[in-house]
Amino acid sequence: MLLDRDRCVRAVRSRDARFDGWFYTAVLTTGIYCRPSCPVVPPKPENMSFHPSAASAQQAGFRACKRCRPDASPGSPEWNERADLVARAMRLIADGVVDRDGVPGLAARLGYGPRQVERQLVAELGAGPLALARAQRAQTARLLIETSSLRMADVAFAAGFASVRSFNDTVQAVFGLTPTELRSRVRGGAPPRTPGTLAVRLPFRRPFTPDSLFGHLAVTAVPGVEEWRDGAFRRALRLPHGPAVVALRPETDHIGCRLTLSDLRDLSAAINRCRWLLDLDADPVAVDELLTGDPALAPLVHAGPGRRVPRAADGPEFAVRAVLGQQVSTAAARTHAGRLVAAHGEPLAAPDGGLTHLFPEPGTLAGLDPDSLALPRTRRATLTTLVARLAAGDLDLGPGADWDRARAELRPLPGLGDWTVETIAMRALGDPDAFVATDLGIRHATRALGLPHTPGALTRRAEAWRPWRAYAVQYLWSTTSHLMNRLPA
Incomplete structure (x- = not known):
């Protein structure tokens, strides 16, 4: 990462929180490193050095500032x-x-x-x-x-x-x-006493509009695995060392995150899965700046700046859900997924509220009888082919996946058209430029805004929105009256 020294100095002098996580400032006279928005009086420029990662600053012998806690800043976008x-x-x-x-x-x-x-x-x-x-x-x-205690x-x-x-x-x-x-230093606040339960704050860059993000997750929640309860989105997670339950609550300046882990070694992975799910490391200023250059999108951005892409906590799980949601309503997709969970999901040892199961793994689904699925015959073939590829390890939809390669491997599978592939790219792979030109909601929104609404014409029009077309999708979706565009009661 090439750091522009003059730009870094300006960001530190103005305490610009937009750059938190982009780089770290090491202070040569004190031996500490800070986030750009540190509230302490900025040092002289000649006493600053800049590092592209906290690890780099630590390797150079600097310790973390006790005031701004740079280790807790949002991750680099x-x-x-x-x-x-x-x-x-x-x-x-x-x-x-x-x-x-x-x-x-x-x-x-x-x-x-x-x-x-x-x-x-x-x-x-x-x-x-x-x-x-x-x-x-x-x-x-x-x-x-x-x-913790x-x-x-x-x-x-x-x-x-x-x-x-x-x-x-x-x-x-x-x-x-x-x-x-x-x-x-924190004994003023008593840590939680429930074994394996931790409460942490997840920071994000402003602006942040949570309604469509949490509304989408709540409306599409799979029964038994996800739910909206008491003002929080809750779901069961499959982690490397065991299952966990997470509750994510939108607050004014952070996301409240309560984790119940079966193995505390999974804490870091759980936090990163939650940040990924809510797209908390996005750079909303860069996204909104580009999209407001389009007169059609500018009013939508001004009305709800900082929209995030509702992502998936597990790539293979979401791919299965995307197939179940082909050409059916949101409610029908939830019903299909809920039946799959009830029949093949892994029961939680300690059910928590409406959370009773982990979503079934591809290896489990690879052995199911296609005739047991209440789906059209062609979609059964699509699902069984997909889970077979996932179970064999031939298809990588995990955090380290190559987006272009994943698309190239998904497209030849029977029954996977552009809508499914781009939906997986947007929500499972996290590609910020994924674009679902054939989505029915997008077509309604673009028609209402006077934009081209046929897939080919819209794709050409959307070239101006690159590399943030997935965020343009969120703003277009926000024009509808669907329940997913508001926080659940």
């Missing part, structure tokens, strides 16, 4: 906007792949050699995969120290450290405080 090697690696590191499988496992997922992955990460981020994973472990450790040895294990000594040394080096000192 670049990793969600790009599909190159570095961006895919960062998404996989955030999902915990290095902690679970090491650098060789990361490289294998990416289809490159470990040395090539190391070189590219160091060249762009100033730190290799191990250092980046270490920075993430440090942030996870801090969350556990400050929000776990013994420090258990915190070290849950955060992914190989030893208590490594945990102590890392926390001291990164935060300038021992683990015990970190915990003593």
